[in-house]
Amino acid sequence: MSADKEIKFSDDAYALVQKIIKRYPEGKQKSALIPVLHVAQAEFNGWLSAPVMDYVASLLNITSIEVYEVASFYTMFNLKPVGKCVIEVCRTGPCWLMGAEDLVKYLEKKLDIKEGQTTADGMFTLKTAECLASCGTAPMMQIGEKYHENLTLNKVDQILDECRATVIEPISHWSKKEIKA
Amino acid sequence: MGRKLLTENINVPGIQSLSVYRQQGGYETLKKALGMTSDAIVEEVKKSGLRGRGGAGFPTGMKWSFLAKPEGVPRHLVCNADESEPGTFKDRYMMERIPHLLIEGMAIGSFALGAHSSYIYIRGEMMYVFHILQRAIDEAYEAGLLGKNIMGSGYDFDLYVHCGAGAYICGEETALIESLEGKRGNPRIKPPFPAIKGLWERPTVVNNVESIMAVVPIIKMGGDEYAKIGIGKSTGTKLISACGHINKPGVYEIELGVPVEEFIYSDEYCGGIRNGKELKAVVAGGSSVPVLPKDLILKLANGEPRLMSYESLSEGGFATGTMLGSGGFIVMDEDTSIVKNLWTFTRFYHHESCGQCSPCREGTGWMEKLLHKILDGHGTLSDVDLLWEIQSKIEGKTICPLGDAAAWPVASAIRHFRHEFEEYVKNPQNIKKDHHYYRVNNISPEFA
Ligand SMILES: Cc1cc2nc3c(=O)[nH]c(=O)nc-3n(C[C@H](O)[C@H](O)[C@H](O)COP(=O)(O)O)c2cc1C
Numbered sequence: 218m219s220a221d222k223e224i225k226f227s228d229d230a231y232a233l234v235q236k237i238i239k240r241y242p243e244g245k246q247k248s249a250l251i252p253v254l255h256v257a258q259a260e261f262n263g264w265l266s267a268p269v270m271d272y273v274a275s276l277l278n279i280t281s282i283e284v285y286e287v288a289s290f291y292t293m294f295n296l297k298p299v300g301k302c303v304i305e306v307c308r309t310g311p312c313w314l315m316g317a318e319d320l321v322k323y324l325e326k327k328l329d330i331k332e333g334q335t336t337a338d339g340m341f342t343l344k345t346a347e348c349l350a351s352c353g354t355a356p357m358m359q360i361g362e363k364y365h366e367n368l369t370l371n372k373v374d375q376i377l378d379e380c381r382a383t384v385i386e387p388i389s390h391w392s393k394k395e396i397k398a
Numbered sequence: 399m400g401r402k403l404l405t406e407n408i409n410v411p412g413i414q415s416l417s418v419y420r421q422q423g424g425y426e427t428l429k430k431a432l433g434m435t436s437d438a439i440v441e442e443v444k445k446s447g448l449r450g451r452g453g454a455g456f457p458t459g460m461k462w463s464f465l466a467k468p469e470g471v472p473r474h475l476v477c478n479a480d481e482s483e484p485g486t487f488k489d490r491y492m493m494e495r496i497p498h499l500l501i502e503g504m505a506i507g508s509f510a511l512g513a514h515s516s517y518i519y520i521r522g523e524m525m526y527v528f529h530i531l532q533r534a535i536d537e538a539y540e541a542g543l544l545g546k547n548i549m550g551s552g553y554d555f556d557l558y559v560h561c562g563a564g565a566y567i568c569g570e571e572t573a574l575i576e577s578l579e580g581k582r583g584n585p586r587i588k589p590p591f592p593a594i595k596g597l598w599e600r601p602t603v604v605n606n607v608e609s610i611m612a613v614v615p616i617i618k619m620g621g622d623e624y625a626k627i628g629i630g631k632s633t634g635t636k637l638i639s640a641c642g643h644i645n646k647p648g649v650y651e652i653e654l655g656v657p658v659e660e661f662i663y664s665d666e667y668c669g670g671i672r673n674g675k676e677l678k679a680v681v682a683g684g685s686s687v688p689v690l691p692k693d694l695i696l697k698l699a700n701g702e703p704r705l706m707s708y709e710s711l712s713e714g715g716f717a718t719g720t721m722l723g724s725g726g727f728i729v730m731d732e733d734t735s736i737v738k739n740l741w742t743f744t745r746f747y748h749h750e751s752c753g754q755c756s757p758c759r760e761g762t763g764w765m766e767k768l769l770h771k772i773l774d775g776h777g778t779l780s781d782v783d784l785l786w787e788i789q790s791k792i793e794g795k796t797i798c799p800l801g802d803a804a805a806w807p808v809a810s811a812i813r814h815f816r817h818e819f820e821e822y823v824k825n826p827q828n829i830k831k832d833h834h835y836y837r838v839n840n841i842s843p844e845f846a
């Protein structure tokens with residue numbers, strides 16, 4: 218992020234953040250931190266840079282370190298740039314029993330990247346996740362807010378094609394559509 | 399067919415919406431509760447024998463009666479919708495399909511506890527369910543079921559939904575509270591217990607989604623009626639999320655006391671093992687509980703059938719038993735590598751340890767490495783002994799039960815499947831073959 222570009226939420230996001238803060242008692246606005254970081258991640262290209270975290274700190278009237286220590290604790294927050302579609306494949310026991318390991322290998326091969334990496338065109342980042350409470354429909358993966366369940370390799374191909382065809386800006390867990398809602 | 403108290407209307411088209419939920423009698427129980435005294439509600443929950451459905455099985459009515467009520471200090475009910483225990487997917491299933499049941503339960507529970515604002519803490523990965531809940535809450539506000547003077551009762555109640563951001567440990571109730579305060583999910587040292595000092599140092603009750611939902615049928619039918627369902631001290635119904643190598647994975651509401659064998663093999667539930675294979679082992683209550691081989695999960699040591707109940711599943715202690723836990727029922731067929739499955743669990747606990755206690759932080763990592771070494775074909779017999787020793791030094795020596803949860807799967811796998819570890823150590827050339835597990839459907843040739 219260039220230093221001269223001002224970091225600021227869109228009007229919709231700003232209004233949403235104000236609404237979120239009101240969910241907690243007065244003086245306890247720090248409680249809003251995690252939801253607000255999700256909104257920030259959605260607003261600023263799918264990841265949290267230090268300036269973005271500082272901005273969130275200023276909105277919540279807390280110190281930057283309080284934001285950094287939280288952002289670095291939770292796996293859903295990306296502290297480095299990511300692709301437009303972050304693919305999170307569940308790898309825990311129940312999904313492993315149903316072939317999650319093959320699924321990861323297949324995606325690595327198909328996208329020509331290793332787990333944790335981003336494709337050269339900036340389209341996909343491949344991550345693994347721990348149990349996403351979808352074990353009965355394993356194997357599964359998540360992209361943005363969407364759960365893709367009962368996966369087959371054909372389905373995976375279709376999903377990747379669809380992402381390539383439709384996704385123009387980074388998708389986050391807290392979707393842009395929900396920020397506007 | 400067993401009785402369905404929570405899932406009775408789950409397939410009614412449109413039940414996600416307030417209008418259909420109300421057509422099916424939704425919020426009538428809240429109305430009834432608002433006409434009762436809070437003590438009377440707590441009494442019904444006590445009589446029902448309901449035990450916490452989040453995993454620990456602590457009696458809900460008793461937990462509610464422990465809540466401190468200092469003058470002038472607000473108190474809160476917090477719903478634990480963090481659902482991250484591997485194998486468990488019942489809460490997501492319910493919240494997604496019938497969100498108003500949770501809202502109704504939260505309103506009744508909060509009224510009983512004298513809480514005027516309460517929170518649902520849902521894991522961040524389930525963001526779409528977070529929005530479903532938020533929309534349902536908005537609907538309920540518009541209909542006067544939440545907010546000021548709900549249903550004309552004079553009781554003011556605000557309900558909020560809050561999301562996490564990926565951390566299993568935030569399912570532990572004090573870590574959840576820390577997280578809800580906008581901090582890292584580090585469990586607190588107890589005492590003080592949340593009932594005395596919880597969210598923002600206020601008295602707090604944390605309950606699982608299913609526990610809170612179960613309060614609705616309990617108040618509707620009365621605690622005594624509810625207690626007639628089930629077996630012994632395992633009263634009522636329980637949601638079991640069944641997964642792994644079975645014909646019909648899914649969420650089943652059972653009357654506690656169904657024989658395990660019936661649960662696995664009958665068409666009403668899991669429908670037997672996939673592809674005509676034999677059952678090898680089951681993890682009956684989420685990844686944290688001990689794994690049991692076929693003969694021990696189906697039958698007690700005395701040969702009687704084991705039942706799906708708190709008592710029967712734990713019969714025999716850890717020597718021959720396990721736990722009902724969260725109801726995450728993971729089934730493994732004859733081709734499954736117990737060692738490799740265990741490695742995925744241990745990797746999970748290592749990844750999820752918050753790092754506050756050395757035995758958990760270091761021990762989970764050592765165990766993961768040892769299992770990896772064995773699976774890589776470089777294990778020795780003393781590694782198996784070392785694994786055993788490490789797990790025994792974690793259990794009971796940590797701030798929160800995640801340490802125990804990491805130790806039990808390792809201990810039980812060695813206890814019941816030591817031969818498999820030894821085989822891997824003695825004949826590493828066989829490991830690859832033994833790794834057989836289900837392949838993703840339609841596998842392309844290069845992955846076959
Ligand atoms: C590591 C760990 C993870 C837990 N995860 C959950 C969870 O996801 N959901 C849940 O309801 N309880 C979870 N629990 C149990 C909670 O600490 C707490 O006992 C429970 O929410 C109480 O609700 P109940 O009495 O209604 O079961 C977890 C406990 C531990 C130690």
Ligand code: SF4
Nearest residue numbers: 752754755758796798
């Ligand atoms: S047992 Fe593990 S997860 Fe629990 S507080 Fe200690 S280090 Fe953290």
Ligand code: FES
Nearest residue numbers: 307312349351352
């Ligand atoms: S193990 Fe993958 S969703 Fe539970």
